Amino acid sequence: MHQTIDPAILYFGTPVVLVSSQNEDGSPNLAPISSAWWLGRSCLLGFGSRSKTPQNILRTGECVLNLPSVDQVAAVDRLARLSGSNPLPPHKRAMGYRYEKDKFGVAGLTPIDSSRVEPPRVAECPVQLEARLVDSHPVAANDPVRRGHLTALEVQILEVHVGEEILLADHHDRIDPTLWRPLIMSFCEFFGLGPKLHPSRLAEIPESAYRPPSARVAEVAS
Ligand SMILES: Cc1cc2nc3c(=O)[nH]c(=O)nc-3n(C[C@H](O)[C@H](O)[C@H](O)COP(=O)(O)O)c2cc1C
Known part of the structure; x- marks a missing residue:
């Protein structure tokens, strides 16, 4: 039997991202988020509008998306309930x-x-993904209660830095998903991934097929 419920949050489990951005005085800010998803080389980031990080990104047009593995969970937790905003917004x-x-x-x-x-x-x-701001979108703009409180920032990934220890053997440009152990946040608690569950028909498509056609031609020519 299913029940109809009214949960305050719908955080079903997504990777944690430590977003670094630059403050007005040139110092760095660093904030954990888990509202992030990728399409090709684009990424959508969800923020509370009054956080320092989206304000920094909107002002400078830049950020770095640093993805911790499960090994960095204690460091991520030390960043929880901190803000680079001074004064703090009252709700925080x-x-x-x-x-x-x-x-x-x-x-x-x-x-x-x-x-x-x-x-x-x-x-x-x-x-570590270096990124440039492409666009910003209000979230829940039609909701009289939530209007103005949430922002989605679309960034373009400029540079991808990856630790050698998670690279697929003999494939310089690919990450081995059996070695990459992302830190996952689910309903505000930290988790890792379990082992591979089932053969994947999607994974039978060569990863290179996901490059735009013009990039594939350039790759063959180089
Ligand atoms: C694991 C984790 C995930 C979080 N996910 C988000 C998120 O997706 N979006 C968001 O706005 N805040 C998220 N937060 C809360 C922010 O880290 C928090 O608002 C912080 O104060 C932002 O820092 P800043 O004000 O310096 O930018 C998350 C916090 C933690 C610990």
Whole structure:
């Protein structure tokens, strides 16, 4: 039997992303999110509009999406309930958040230079995606209660940095999904992935088929 319920959140399990961005004074901000999904080389990021990170990205047009593995879970948790906003928005203060200027230091994570954008990468994260803002979209604009509170930012991935330990043997441009262990947030709790469950008919399609045709021609020519 199914029941009709009214949950406050619908966070069914998505990878955690540590988004680095640049503050007005040039210092870095770092925030965990889990509202992120990719289509090709584009990514959609969901933010509460009053967070510092979307404000930084809208102002500078840049960010880095650092994907922690399960090994970085303690560092991610140290970033929870912190904000780079000063003063804090009242709703965050009420939920026990505090302002923190040095997010990298508090988390125990190491900033390293990016190659195409100003915000730093997180050295400990096996995947680091340098990105540029392409568009912003209001979320729930027709809802009189939620209007103005949520923003979706569309970014284009400019540069993909990946730890050698998760690369597929003999395939320089591919990640081995049996080695990549993303950190997953489900209903505000942390999880990892279990083992592969079933043979995948989708995975029978060569990964190169997902490149746009013009990029495939360039790949063959190079
Ligand atoms: C695991 C995890 C996932 C989160 N996912 C999101 C999210 O998808 N979107 C969002 O706006 N905030 C999310 N948060 C809350 C933000 O981290 C929080 O709003 C933080 O204060 C943002 O920092 P900033 O104000 O410095 O940008 C998440 C927090 C944690 C710990």
